[in-house]
Amino acid sequence: MNTNHEHEFYWYPHQNEEGWKCAHCDFKPGEPPGFSPERDRLDTAGKVGAILMDMHNTNLIYVSNGSHGDHIEAVVAKRCQQRGLYDQYSIARFILDQLQPSHAKYWKKIGTGVFTGRDTRARCPCGALSTCSTLKNGENTYRCTRHYGFAADMIENAA
Numbered sequence: 001m002n003t004n005h006e007h008e009f010y011w012y013p014h015q016n017e018e019g020w021k022c023a024h025c026d027f028k029p030g031e032p033p034g035f036s037p038e039r040d041r042l043d044t045a046g047k048v049g050a051i052l053m054d055m056h057n058t059n060l061i062y063v064s065n066g067s068h069g070d071h072i073e074a075v076v077a078k079r080c081q082q083r084g085l086y087d088q089y090s091i092a093r094f095i096l097d098q099l100q101p102s103h104a105k106y107w108k109k110i111g112t113g114v115f116t117g118r119d120t121r122a123r124c125p126c127g128a129l130s131t132c133s134t135l136k137n138g139e140n141t142y143r144c145t146r147h148y149g150f151a152a153d154m155i156e157n158a159a
Helices: 037-042 044-057 066-083 088-116 150-158
Strands: 009-011 020-022 132-136 139-143
Touching: 009 044, 037 044, 044 066, 044 088, 066 088
Parallel strands: none
Antiparallel strands: 009 020, 132 139
């Protein structure tokens, strides 16, 4: 084991809370290796951030940008410290608690609209759901992926 450096620990998803590892030499603090309640408390935000990114990278959740993730990380880390809960299941639950209200409200509105025949989602002129929009002459133009860019110009010019 190389000990000629300061250990720089990071958290990686691992079962049984054994996810702490040195970025340089793979040293895992604690007993069993990788289980370190001390690291959980010293770098709660790092552990939260790693779990948040894993949930995002596996498409379980969506985090729109870095500042959105930073906010969730800070709020969840504080909640972990306030409650004394540092395990990955509690962290995942706290992350979902942060996202759930707006997520649930949005999808309930969409679901109700579809169910009642009043779907208000933007659509491309071809009828497909819009995936992008452009502002032109003060009005939004909506397009699906198939009709975005060059194809959209062709449709508009053919009309």
